[in-house]
Amino acid sequence: MAHPIKQFLADSELLLNAVGEGIYGFDLDGNAVFINPAAERMTGWKAKHLLGKNIHKYHHHSHADGSDYPAEECNIYNTMRDGIERKITHEVFWRQDGTSFPVEYTSTPVHKDGKLIGAVAVFRDVSQQRETDQALRDALKTVQQLTEKLQAENTYLQAEINEGWADSGLVGKTDCFKQMLSQIELVGQTDSTVLILGENGTGKEVIARNLHQLSARCHSPLVKVNCAAFTASLLESELFGYEKGAFTGANETRKGRFELAHKGTLFLDEVGELPLEAQSKLLRVLQEREFERVGGNQTIAVDIRIIAATNQNLLKMVEQGKFRMDLYYRLNVFPIEVPALRQRIEDIPALAKSILHQLNQKLHKQVEGINNRSLDKLMRYNWPGNIRELQNILEREMILSTGKILHIKQNFNISKNVPNITKVPLAEIEKRYILEVLSECRWRIGGEQGAAQILGMPDSTLRSRMKKLNISRN
Known part of the structure; x- marks a missing residue:
């Protein structure tokens, strides 16, 4: 007389043989009593090799990392013991050729007349799904990395543009x-x-x-x-x-x-x-x-x-x-x-022209040039603050100007003999200039009207220079 679970599966054999999922039927001793063609195709194990045998050691003997998977811990066999259905998504089955593939399976108990008579395991190969999921994760990670890089580069690009x-x-x-x-x-x-x-x-x-x-x-x-x-x-x-x-x-x-x-x-x-x-x-x-x-x-x-x-x-x-x-x-x-501006006084006309062009765009002005008297004044100054000081002076003068020709109204400590000024130690020239700016700003270092902004340097740099040059408010 046929085993009850075998007879149960035989009644639906045509249907079970037609589905794409692999199907194993087990009796209460854990022996295979039914194997459909899809299971044969996926595992390489033919039904004639496995029927009547405890097939855990054939297709389920190890975890994905190759570590041992004892039969007493097998989720399929546990269903035969306690009659509880299990859905598993993180295990592998092993093929006859020794390779493995990821599976998702359901282990379902089978009852007859209220009595547990065996179990059925329905499984499917999820290799392609896992590859697709991994490819999607890799793509999302790449997108995230590119987004972070673009955001970071954009921050610095904006700083450069500004x-x-x-x-x-x-x-x-x-x-x-x-x-x-x-x-x-x-x-x-x-x-x-x-x-x-x-x-x-x-x-x-x-x-x-x-x-x-x-x-x-x-x-x-x-x-x-x-x-x-x-x-x-x-x-x-x-x-x-x-x-x-x-x-x-x-x-x-x-x-x-x-x-x-x-x-x-x-x-x-x-x-x-x-x-x-x-x-x-x-x-x-x-x-x-x-x-x-x-x-x-x-x-x-x-x-x-x-x-x-x-x-x-x-x-x-x-x-x-x-x-x-x-x-x-x-x-x-x-x-x-980099030469100091006092070492290249002859370049001031060209520098001023370039700076005016930049300022016209920044301030929405149409200043065409600097009058000769003002240009002469610029070329007789010693420029302790170098090009940055020239930029700041021209910007202030352009803000105040309403004409197309710029007239420099700011007074400078001008010497008719510029080379003689260079005999004064550079540190002393810098100290005098910083003191002059600090005095004009009422010793305010930071902020929009602070000395650091006028000098064109960070607050921390100005404080460092003041300390080095022994500049302090009396």
Whole structure:
């Protein structure tokens, strides 16, 4: 007499053989009493090989990672024991050729006259579904990464677009200026590290931007870091980024400037202001070109070009123990010295013309030029604040002007013999100028009407210069 579960399945054999899902029928001893053609196709095991046998050891003996899957833990066999239906989505079946495939299956108890007589397992191969799901997850991850990159690049792009002096710093015909241009053209097309040296306001950032545009990395971002604007701890998270939960306030994972500059250029402005602790961490990344985010343990490799700039004598700082020698030589691969504006007075007419063009767009004016008397006044001034000071003066004068020809009304401490002024120590000239601006601003440093904005520098940089020049309010 046929086993009850076998007879039960035989009554529906035509239907069960026609479906696309694999079907196994088991008696209470766990032996296979029915196997449909779909199950044979998916597993490679023919019915004649498995009928009457405990087939767990044939197709269900191991987990996906190859670890042992004891029969007493098998979800299908447990249904035969307790009569509870189970739906499983995270296991694999093994084929006759030794390969496996992911399955989703339902293990359903079969009762007759209120008595449990066996179980039926209905399964399907979900390989294609898993591949599609993984491809979708990979695509979504790629989209997310591209979105983050575009957002980050857009932030820096907007900063570059909003910069009012994109080209004005590279205007001139004096020998010292043309020599600098030739250096920029030579090194700009390479990946060499460049150290830009020059006083405040000489246009070091403009040079960095042009070096980037001349390089093969011009279609990737130029990311700027103002090294004077952060403490050692904050600089680390700015440069390397941080993981969610790395510290109080880290509510999401954030990429650092190194990561944002991947395939592009990282501009380290005011690198001489780096504290020694930050210098050590920066050196390691420059040497290895890899780092970990703050609070993370995953090593991130980057492909970047380094451009650094400073108004300080780094070699002297090395001798004083304020700047690491190994970092100095790592940065000083190709130094470019930017001449001060007093060294290129003859370039002032061309510079002023370029600046007026920029200001006409910014201020919606139509100023055509500067009268000769005003131009002469500009060329007899010593310009301790360099091009940035010239920009600020022309902008203030244009705001006040209503005509097409600009008349400079501001009074300068002008000497008829400019070369004699250069005999005064530069630090003393800078100190006098800062004191004059601070006095006009009633010693207000920050804000829209503060001295830092007039001088064209961050608040932190002005405070640093005041400390260095021993400037304090009496």
